[in-house]
Amino acid sequence: IMDGNGRWARRRGLPRIEGHRVGGETVRAIVRQCARLGIESLTLYSFSLENWKRPREEVEGLMALYAQYLASERAEIVENDIRLTQLGRRAGLPDEVLRELDATEELSRGNGGLRLNLALNYGSRAEIVDAVRSLAQRVQRGELTPDQIDEQAISEALYTRGQPDPDLLIRTAGEMRISNFLLWQISYAELYITPVLWPDFSVDELHDALRAFARRERRFGDVRPHDGRASPTAQA
Incomplete structure (x- = not known):
């Protein structure tokens, strides 16, 4: 959860959009390092x-x-075997976005390296609503019975x-909340909260989070810990 762009800008007397711009540079660095x-x-x-409620x-x-x-990073995404996927509703997003x-998803579809999910126009409750509607439609068509709806069926109906x-769930800027993010999927995820604002979240900060995760x-x-502690090949 990339939080703190606005606060980063405000503390420097800059417009909020400047915090988002610098936060985009952090995204580039973190994506590259995760792929490495x-x-x-x-x-x-x-x-x-x-977020549509914002100015x-x-x-x-x-x-x-x-x-x-997306336009500037597309070539690097493809060249580095990264596959990009949007999580969220398409309705409401500008045509340019x-x-x-679509272009980045299509060009990277066959890549087998890092799976980069961009949660854009996303809400976890909305995702669950969409999944339930999808399952209800399958039942209505006779493809599924209510008794066949289990955790696996629900997981397969989600965006993910x-x-x-x-x-591992990392949240920057020190906020102690999940903010309607991947509510179903993070049932057993480890949480790592850092006070560092997202524009200041460096590769070293990422390594700190991964080391903390590896100790969990x-x-x-x-009642007993499972074998196989966390490793850098985990999902974040």
């Missing part, structure tokens, strides 16, 4: 459904930044279908 480390999956909470000027600036990022998303659940004993509801 062999991390399987990285999900970035970029823009929530609730119009800020929202328009953010959408322009997303389009610019959708064009850049086919992907493993995250092992993951129990998954059991």
Whole structure:
């Protein structure tokens, strides 16, 4: 959860959009490092459904930044075997952003390295609502019975279908909340909260988070820790 762009800008007497711009540079550095480390999956909470409530000027600036990022980083994403996927609803996103998303997703579809999920126009409750509607439609068509709806069926109806659940949730800027992010998927994820604002979140900060994760004993509801502590190949 990339939090703190606005505060970073405010403390420097800059417009909020400047914090988002510098935060985009942090995204580039962290994505590159995750790919180098062999991390399987990285999900970035970029823009929530609730973020539409922000001032119009800020929202328009953010959408322009997303389009610019996708256009400028597309070649590197493809060359570094990264596969980009949007998590969220397409309705409401500007045409320019959708064009850049579609082009990047299509060109990177066959890549087998880092899975980069861009949670854009995303809300976890909305994701679950969409999944329930999808399952209800399948029942209505006779493809599924209510008794066949289990955790696996729900997982396969989510935006993240086919992907493993995250092992580690990192939140910057020190906020102690989940903010409607991957509520189903992070059931057993380890949490790492850092006071560092997102524009200041460096590769060294990422390494600190991964080292802290590697020291955790993951129990998954059991009384004994499970074998295989966290490694840099986990999902973040």
